[in-house]
Amino acid sequence: MNENLIDNNAPLLCVKDLHKSFGSTQVLKGVSFDLHKGEVLSIIGPSGGGKSTLLRCLNFLETPESGTISVGGETLFDASAKMSRKESDLRIKRLHFGLVFQSFNLFPHFNALQNVALAPQLLHGGNKAEKREAKKKNAAVLAKKRRELRIRFFARWLHENPFKLWNELGGELNELKHRLNAEQSPEAAKLLERVGLADKMYNYPCQLSGGQQQRVAIARALALKPDILCFDEPTSALDPELTGEVLKVIRDLKQEQTTMIIVTHEMEFARNVSDRVIFVSGGVIEEQGTPEEVFGSPKSEKTKAFLSKMEEKI
Amino acid sequence: MSFGEVLIELSRGFGYTVGLFAVTLVAAIPLGIIVALCSMSKFRPVKWVTKVFIWVVRGTPLLLQMIVVSFIPSTVMMISNKDLANFFGVGAEGLNFIFVAVAFIINYAAYFAEIFRGGIEGIPRGQREAAQVLGMKRGQAFFLIILPQVCKRILAPISNEVITLVKDTSLARILSIAELFMIAQRIVTTEAIIWPLFAAGVYYLLFNGLLTVLFHAAEKKLSYYKV
Numbered sequence: 001m002n003e004n005l006i007d008n009n010a011p012l013l014c015v016k017d018l019h020k021s022f023g024s025t026q027v028l029k030g031v032s033f034d035l036h037k038g039e040v041l042s043i044i045g046p047s048g049g050g051k052s053t054l055l056r057c058l059n060f061l062e063t064p065e066s067g068t069i070s071v072g073g074e075t076l077f078d079a080s081a082k083m084s085r086k087e088s089d090l091r092i093k094r095l096h097f098g099l100v101f102q103s104f105n106l107f108p109h110f111n112a113l114q115n116v117a118l119a120p121q122l123l124h125g126g127n128k129a130e131k132r133e134a135k136k137k138n139a140a141v142l143a144k145k146r147r148e149l150r151i152r153f154f155a156r157w158l159h160e161n162p163f164k165l166w167n168e169l170g171g172e173l174n175e176l177k178h179r180l181n182a183e184q185s186p187e188a189a190k191l192l193e194r195v196g197l198a199d200k201m202y203n204y205p206c207q208l209s210g211g212q213q214q215r216v217a218i219a220r221a222l223a224l225k226p227d228i229l230c231f232d233e234p235t236s237a238l239d240p241e242l243t244g245e246v247l248k249v250i251r252d253l254k255q256e257q258t259t260m261i262i263v264t265h266e267m268e269f270a271r272n273v274s275d276r277v278i279f280v281s282g283g284v285i286e287e288q289g290t291p292e293e294v295f296g297s298p299k300s301e302k303t304k305a306f307l308s309k310m311e312e313k314i
Numbered sequence: 315m316s317f318g319e320v321l322i323e324l325s326r327g328f329g330y331t332v333g334l335f336a337v338t339l340v341a342a343i344p345l346g347i348i349v350a351l352c353s354m355s356k357f358r359p360v361k362w363v364t365k366v367f368i369w370v371v372r373g374t375p376l377l378l379q380m381i382v383v384s385f386i387p388s389t390v391m392m393i394s395n396k397d398l399a400n401f402f403g404v405g406a407e408g409l410n411f412i413f414v415a416v417a418f419i420i421n422y423a424a425y426f427a428e429i430f431r432g433g434i435e436g437i438p439r440g441q442r443e444a445a446q447v448l449g450m451k452r453g454q455a456f457f458l459i460i461l462p463q464v465c466k467r468i469l470a471p472i473s474n475e476v477i478t479l480v481k482d483t484s485l486a487r488i489l490s491i492a493e494l495f496m497i498a499q500r501i502v503t504t505e506a507i508i509w510p511l512f513a514a515g516v517y518y519l520l521f522n523g524l525l526t527v528l529f530h531a532a533e534k535k536l537s538y539y540k541v
């Protein structure tokens with residue numbers, strides 16, 4: 001009980017007075033907000049307002065000129081203090097955040113399971129000797145299977161269409177390979193199940209629809225168990241009929257108390273799923289509050305104009 | 315000379331051809347990667363020196379470069395070719411082969427570098443950023459995410475260069491390397507028969523045919539995904 005109270009009072013994420021410019025264009029002109037654990041924050045606003053830049057700053061893909069970012073009381077970034085900007089330090093700090101891109105950015109040469117499993121494997125690595133042992137065991141299993149398939153092939157190739165037979169047996173071998181891979185990364189397999197892609201684990205990104213790709217990307221981001229998961233217009237690159245499946249996954253994540261920051265143009269969705277909404281325009285937070293406050297009775301003229309424009313579009 | 319003798323002579327020349335081809339390929343590809351990375355360096359002087367190097371090497375004939383390389387030790391560095399040959403422990407012909415190989419490696423490294431640069435810059439920025447936000451190190455991102463995709467992208471242009479390289483080896487005769495084409499020419503003049511020239515053509519054709527098959531196989535092997 002007590003712990004909950006403390007959790008609820010101290011915000012998980014504190015962003016203070018973030019400034020960022022590219023050359024002479026100021027993109028963020030002092031952005032500050034807090035986010036509590038388990039909360040969902042939606043960021044809405046016109047194109048070019050600085051929403052993506054804000055998320056990229058949180059993920060240390062851009063370096064702000066001033067301001068601070070802290071997570072769970074630890075200051076990750078403070079422009080005024082002499083902090084290490086070394087890549088290796090940034091790398092660790094980044095892990096507090098996950099980022100789902102508008103254009104998915106899956107690794108095309110890896111299948112869905114490998115996309116999800118790769119980063120945790122690289123990060124935790126596991127015991128090298130153990131891994132070598134597992135590899136050896138798998139190789140032995142595969143070698144045995146190959147031998148068995150070869151015997152079966154030569155027993156039947158004169159009686160059946162040998163090409164068809166070869167393909168059939170090859171398929172069996174692939175299945176076994178896949179099963180061994182899934183056994184090696186059970187957590188990745190579980191995450192893909194969670195986003196409804198248990199039957200697509202071995203498909204490559206080019207074999208998946210946009211909605212499926214984005215769900216793999218969400219599973220990939222979840223695999224590192226970030227404190228805060230950020231989405232940059234996760235459905236903007238999707239055909240309208242595919243947005244639903246991605247939004248459903250995000251809704252499910254909210255059910256599981258995932259702390260999220262979602263940049264979106266889906267107003268209906270933002271209204272339903274968020275605990276708080278921020279309206280960003282021209283590099284500043286024009287308005288923030290509960291969905292009821294921002295959508296129901298906006299105070300800023302800019303917010304009103306933006307919301308009515310968005311409604312016209314529908 | 316009998317038919318068989320001519321073929322044996324030609325095969326001996328073909329050995330030099332393949333040797334020069336292999337040496338150039340093995341050295342020019344890694345050198346090309348290094349040159350490509352330098353030409354994309356954020357450190358301006360390195361970048362510009364590399365760009366000028368590529369400009370000069372691609373902008374002048376390989377023939378000229380071979381001759382320049384063969385003259386540099388004796389004229390600029392004041393080392394006689396004899397001392398140099400002794401240093402490497404080779405004869406005059408061996409030294410010429412080294413000159414030719416060096417010129418070929420430099421020339422092809424410059425061409426490969428431009429192909430690599432195009433391939434690396436063609437990978438969407440999002441790939442590296444995705445690797446970054448997943449906590450990968452620079453090396454991990456380059457070798458596990460970027461490089462495999464680059465390999466697939468550059469396969470076709472590289473195969474072009476490699477096939478050109480096979481034919482370019484015939485330039486080596488300028489420094490009296492007894493490669494396939496030179497042998498064929500020599501037989502044609504001494505024996506007053508024309509067919510060895512065509513036979514040499516068949517050697518090139520078969521070699522390039524084999525390379526084409528190999529590149530197709532590689533392309534097929536990488537066709538399981540799209541970049």
Ligand SMILES: Nc1ncnc2c1ncn2[C@@H]1O[C@H](COP(=O)(O)OP(=O)(O)O)[C@@H](O)[C@H]1O
Nearest residue numbers: 022025027045046047048049050051052053054
């Ligand atoms: N790397 C960059 N270099 C220069 N300008 C940039 C860069 N990234 C973004 N901008 C500019 O910053 C502004 C805000 O962009 P962005 O954060 O993408 O807005 P939003 O996501 O709200 O549409 C835009 O005017 C854009 O042109």
Ligand SMILES: [Mg+2]
Nearest residue numbers: 051052053233
């Ligand atoms: Mg944006």
